[in-house]
Amino acid sequence: QVQLVESGGGKVQAGGSLRLSCAASGSIASSNVMDWYRQAPGNQRELVARITNSGSTNYADFVKGRFTIFRDNAKNTVYLQMNSLKPEDTAVYFCNAKGWLFGGGFFDGWGQGTQVTVSS
Secondary structure, X not given: OEEEEEEOOEEEEOOOOEEEEXXXXXXXXXXXXXXXXXXXXXXXXXXXXXXXXXXXXXXXXXXXXXXXXXXXXXXXXEEEEEOOOOXXXXXXXXXXXXXXEOOOOEXXXXXXXXXXXXXX
């Protein structure tokens, strides 16, 4: 049906950068919204950034000015460019995509998560 494949996580020093990517494949006709979430151990999963099909974006306050979300609509891929990383950004990052299937119907899928670790 739909698969979300993430990549780009890793370990970086404070102040460094990483770029996460998530490609949605399958019978996707269009994606209205693609999101990045993160979850640290013992914490709830929280929304980091959101981008609509038209390119409108929304960011959590704790990443504004540091992170940028962008997408390739034709490839149903969402990216998260993370700059000026802080140790408190350490978490598992998940992508989410919502949209329509070629055969009709709506999907709401999650990626497997990718670990981001920021050291002091």
